[in-house]
Amino acid sequence: MTSRLKKNRKKRGNVSAGHGRVGKHRKHPSGRGLAGGQHHHRIWMDKFHPGYFGKVGMRYFHKTRNQFHCPAINVERLWSLLGEKTLEEIAKRPAGEVPVIDVTKAGFFKVLGTGKIPQKPMIVRAKFVS
Numbered sequence: 273m274t275s276r277l278k279k280n281r282k283k284r285g286n287v288s289a290g291h292g293r294v295g296k297h298r299k300h301p302s303g304r305g306l307a308g309g310q311h312h313h314r315i316w317m318d319k320f321h322p323g324y325f326g327k328v329g330m331r332y333f334h335k336t337r338n339q340f341h342c343p344a345i346n347v348e349r350l351w352s353l354l355g356e357k358t359l360e361e362i363a364k365r366p367a368g369e370v371p372v373i374d375v376t377k378a379g380f381f382k383v384l385g386t387g388k389i390p391q392k393p394m395i396v397r398a399k400f401v402s
Contacts, residue, residue, distance in 0.1 A: 345380040348387025353378045
């Protein structure tokens with residue numbers, strides 16, 4: 273915006289330019305950023321950011337994420353792991369044979385119980401099941 277359109281042009285000639293004589297417009301009167309969160313800004317921190325200070329839980333030294341790598345898949349997606357060709361083959365099989373779905377081959381370790389599946393029997397191989 274050009275300077276002739278700015279509000280400051282109207283304020284020219286007025287001593288404190290809209291910032292008041294008593295309080296004065298100073299640089300950072302209450303500190304920069306989150307300064308004073310446990311002191312003069314405590315009410316504000318407690319009101320709008322509860323739980324900002326303090327600790328929660330146990331410390332885990334040198335946490336390597338490899339041990340906790342556990343990709344999950346929902347039950348409703350299990351049939352999608354089989355290709356269309358295998359689904360056609362399963363349909364041709366006699367009634368006694370049941371498809372075996374190995375979830376780990378698809379890169380999933382855990383099977384979650386979300387969703388609905390067709391009322392067809394199947395065997396699911398997985399490391400973990402919820």
